[in-house]
Amino acid sequence: MQVNFGMQEVNNQRIGIGIFARHLITELVQYPDLTCSGHAFLTWHTRPQSFSRFPFPTKISLIPARWMYSPHRSLLPVSMRRICRSSSDIYLYFNYKLPRARLDGKVISTIHDLIPLKTEMENQSVKADYLAYIRDAISRSDDILTVSECSKRDILTYFPISEERIHVIPNGVDFARFHTPFHPERLKEVRKKYHLPEKFILYFGSSRKHKNVTSVLKSYAKVQKAVRDSVKLVITNGSEPLRQLAGQLGIESDVRFTDAVDDRDKAAFYQLASIKLFVSLYEGFGIPVLEAMAAGTPVIASNVSALPEISGDAAWLVDPLDTDGIAFAVESVLADDALRQDMIQKGFLNAKAWSWRRAGEKLHACIMHLND
Structure with a gap:
């Protein structure tokens, strides 16, 4: 044929x-x-x-x-x-x-x-x-x-x-690509290239309105200052309005905006992150959820559109407009190692299925x- x-x-x-x-x-x-x-x-x-x-x-x-x-x-x-x-x-x-x-x-x-x-x-x-x-x-x-x-x-x-x-x-998802651990020197190289902090919460994606990056920033601003002091927020492809919002929220010193990330560095980015935030207002699928899970990064995702279908029981699902709820989820995942490990293991199983x-x-x- x-x-x-x-x-x-x-x-x-x-x-x-x-x-x-x-x-x-x-x-x-x-x-x-x-x-x-x-x-x-x-x-x-x-x-x-x-x-x-x-x-x-x-x-x-x-x-x-x-x-x-x-x-x-x-x-x-x-x-x-x-x-x-x-x-x-x-x-x-x-x-x-x-x-x-x-x-x-x-x-x-x-x-x-x-x-x-x-x-x-x-x-x-x-x-x-x-x-x-x-x-x-x-x-x-x-x-x-x-x-x-x-x-x-x-x-x-x-x-x-x-x-x-x-x-x-x-x-x-190309499970092996995201799951295979990188050599520490390679991770160090990516951290240096993008000026990444030692510990960070990651938003990886575009700044289109439906991606709801404003809620990412507003939620992070509600995270306890002691947590923000040690765990920063990294946003890829940040627009000027998002940078201005970070300033208005008083968190500009805790937020790192990067330029577009080379596709060859994406898996290392995920492996370096402590949490992946993906709180879109609408997604037809949500490939980044599976990429992060394959990399062993706990995922906090929206409870709307296709994201519950794709996440299964492996992500913490939140109302994408409830910034208090998102902040609580972030603090909980960072503070509870048993919860983190459970999310990581469930994430591996879920990613393998796709x-x-x-x-x-x-x-x-x-x-x-x-x-x-």
């Missing part, structure tokens, strides 16, 4: 879509009953040289077409078979943006979450584009993938689509069923 992957996001290692695409492509190309190829359109944000970083074992068609992903453009009277110069049984897209060309085969697209609709934190033009993309994907796809039961429920609530067309293919191999098997079964 000929499967052609849309690889637009495959090199974006900082977001879940890119991680999802890279790992599932790596799994699927190992199946002997699939003949895999890929395509990507060279837009304003995509350059040919970027694809040389991904060791894809077969042909990628790189097509100059900056207009191919305009959500309000009419479909063009040209087929993907002609564009890619080869035919495919199935076109598989790892996000919800389909090219404005005729897809002359069966189509699978992916809706990871409904953040712009569920959080109401995007402006109206962004929301309009998002809705146009999603409606187009649902109308032109034979099947839709999503990453959690929570996201599946949300899609069914917001859009007229039958449940049978939606397949949950969960994210996974493998990319299992996700690949589910996606392969979905592809074969669609082709029947």
Whole structure:
């Protein structure tokens, strides 16, 4: 069976879509009953040289077409078979943006979450584009993938689509990568590179509004000063408004803001942290929860959206807007070593259960069923 992957996001290692695409492509190309190829359109944000970083074992068609992903453009009277110069049984897209060309085969697209609709934190033009993309994907796809039961429920609530067309293919975690202990010298090197304190609570992620980093700062400000004196807060990718908020809360001397973290340093970051805070207002999945658990870092996460589903019994779940409750959870995990060890061991077991191999098997079964 000929499967052609849309690889637009495959090199974006900082977001879940890119991680999802890279790992599932790596799994699927190992199946002997699939003949895999890929395509990507060279837009304003995509350059040919970027694809040389991904060791894809077969042909990628790189097509100059900056207009191919305009959500309000009419479909063009040209087929993907002609564009890619080869035919495919199935076109598989790892996000919800389909090219404005005729897809002359069966189509699978992916809706990871409904953040712009569920959080109401995007402006109206962004929301309009998002809705146009999603409606187009649902109308032109034979099947839709999503990453959690929570996201599946949300899609069914917001859009007229039958449940049978939606397949949950969960994210996974590279357990060995995050779990394998680093040599002390390597940890020392990462600590020095990012000016990390000896003990710290970690927020690792973007500063988009739904990530709720303001609650991270406000909660930390409510932690007892004696605790803040010995355990600092580290925030990656901190924006200027977040830095200003730290100053307004009087905790600027206890908070470290880092620049973007090299993906090669991520696992060491987690292993150095005392706690991972992930109190988003909404997540379709939450890969950082599993990464931290695999690294042996206790996780305090939100009790909303997909996070309880992903965390199992291994995280301390909190109301993401209850800053007193978050502060209490932080103090409790830092003070109670037995609790910490229990969370760490449960975290290992939970992270192991979410493998990319299992996700690949589910996606392969979905592809074969669609082709029947």
